[in-house]
Amino acid sequence: MPVVRALSKVARQALQAPGCGCQPLAVAVTSGSDASFHSVSFSETDHPKVLITGGLGQLGVGLAKLLSDLGKNNVILSDIRKPPSNVFHSGPFIYSDILDYKNLREIVVNNRITWLVHYSALLSAVGEANVALARAVNITGLHNILDIAAEHGLRLFVPSTIGAFGPTSPRNPTPDLCVQRPRTIYGVSKVHAELMGEYYHHRYGLDFRCLRYPGIISADSQPGGGTTDYAVQIFHDAAKSGKFECNLKPDTRLPMMYIDDCLRATLEVMEAPAETLSMRTYNINAMSFTPEELAQEVRKQLPDLQVNYEIDHVRQAIADSWPMNFDDSNARNDWGWKHDYDLPELVQTMLNFIGAESRVAQVH
Ligand SMILES: NC(=O)C1=CN([C@@H]2O[C@H](COP(=O)(O)OP(=O)(O)OC[C@H]3O[C@@H](n4cnc5c(N)ncnc54)[C@H](O)[C@@H]3O)[C@@H](O)[C@H]2O)C=CC1
Numbered sequence: 001m002p003v004v005r006a007l008s009k010v011a012r013q014a015l016q017a018p019g020c021g022c023q024p025l026a027v028a029v030t031s032g033s034d035a036s037f038h039s040v041s042f043s044e045t046d047h048p049k050v051l052i053t054g055g056l057g058q059l060g061v062g063l064a065k066l067l068s069d070l071g072k073n074n075v076i077l078s079d080i081r082k083p084p085s086n087v088f089h090s091g092p093f094i095y096s097d098i099l100d101y102k103n104l105r106e107i108v109v110n111n112r113i114t115w116l117v118h119y120s121a122l123l124s125a126v127g128e129a130n131v132a133l134a135r136a137v138n139i140t141g142l143h144n145i146l147d148i149a150a151e152h153g154l155r156l157f158v159p160s161t162i163g164a165f166g167p168t169s170p171r172n173p174t175p176d177l178c179v180q181r182p183r184t185i186y187g188v189s190k191v192h193a194e195l196m197g198e199y200y201h202h203r204y205g206l207d208f209r210c211l212r213y214p215g216i217i218s219a220d221s222q223p224g225g226g227t228t229d230y231a232v233q234i235f236h237d238a239a240k241s242g243k244f245e246c247n248l249k250p251d252t253r254l255p256m257m258y259i260d261d262c263l264r265a266t267l268e269v270m271e272a273p274a275e276t277l278s279m280r281t282y283n284i285n286a287m288s289f290t291p292e293e294l295a296q297e298v299r300k301q302l303p304d305l306q307v308n309y310e311i312d313h314v315r316q317a318i319a320d321s322w323p324m325n326f327d328d329s330n331a332r333n334d335w336g337w338k339h340d341y342d343l344p345e346l347v348q349t350m351l352n353f354i355g356a357e358s359r360v361a362q363v364h
Pocket residue numbers: 053054055056057058059060078079080081096097098099118119120121122123137141159160161162212213214215216217222223224225226228
């Protein structure tokens with residue numbers, strides 16, 4: 001790009017700076033009318049310096065481990081909670097409250113962060129129990145993240161969710177683009193995140209990437225207060241006592257995914273060349289089941305499992321407004337998304353993991 005065009009672009013960006021009043025620092029290299037922003041060099045893509053916010057929740061530690069296992073060693077986990085000792089001793093951890101803009105900026109600058117994975121959030125059920133806090137963390141916190149990412153030329157990943165859809169969305173299947181009128185503060189905040197991220201992408205060239213996750217199922221990390229949590233708890237209770245009390249009706253169908261697929265998808269979309277992304281927010285899908293179907297599959301391994309249904313009306317109303325099946329054909333066509341785990345593999349893997357853990361616990 002000729003120098004004059006580059007300089008005039010920087011001047012234009014200064015005038016168009018994001019809401020914090022700060023200017024994006026990176027010089028944009030764009031071609032023609034393509035608004036994508038190649039502020040991250042090749043070597044930075046191969047060896048990104050990654051900050052994960054809300055890293056002590058269900059997903060963050062697993063993502064940090066996946067990135068480290070792949071040789072991307074510059075990963076910093078952050079949260080407002082005290083890390084357990086195994087996490088503290090396995091890699092860098094730093095305190096970061098996403099509502100503290102200056103502290104976040106200091107972390108990004110001092111550590112020369114190039115990728116930001118923004119996991120902090122209040123999930124659907126806890127969000128309904130504390131709307132003011134959910135609004136602050138999920139919306140005000142997101143604004144801080146967007147401004148810092150735009151200011152420092154970061155590649156930004158923000159997860160969205162099946163909860164970004166509502167009762168007026170098509171539910172079986174739910175496509176990427178359709179009516180989105182969620183009825184939870186969680187869903188509203190996630191639609192806001194999708195739209196703000198895409199707006200910053202088009203307006204400021206922010207390299208924003210977003211996947212709508214289904215309910216995520218993991219064995220070695222606990223869910224943080226969502227509607228899909230039952231699908232994790234059932235495995236622990238089935239292995240421990242053979243009894244499970246389910247808070248959703250037996251025929252409540254929701255999209256779900258094993259954590260390894262979810263984390264791999266996240267890495268794949270972060271590594272995808274910008275030109276393969278025809279959109280910046282994608283549905284990703286793996287399987288879809290009801291509590292009854294999950295219990296039947298678990299009974300193939302643990303035939304004595306007893307399930308009792310004690311419906312939580314808040315969670316049931318949320319689940320009844322969410323997609324039953326997700327259409328993720330755009331992710332599959334654009335950047336080659338493909339899941340590995342269907343229901344039988346999920347159940348086998350979860351029970352193997354939990355069984356092995358409890359055998360280790362008995363030995364100690
Ligand atoms: N786990 C799931 O089934 C799904 C998760 N997602 C999204 O993925 C992301 C990660 O999810 P999980 O790990 O399951 O969430 P989680 O609820 O387990 O963890 C969220 C973390 O955010 C932290 N946090 C809360 N307030 C904060 C603040 N002010 N500053 C910094 N950190 C703060 C919490 O301490 C917690 O460790 C979230 O954005 C969630 O919406 C989307 C769909 C499904």
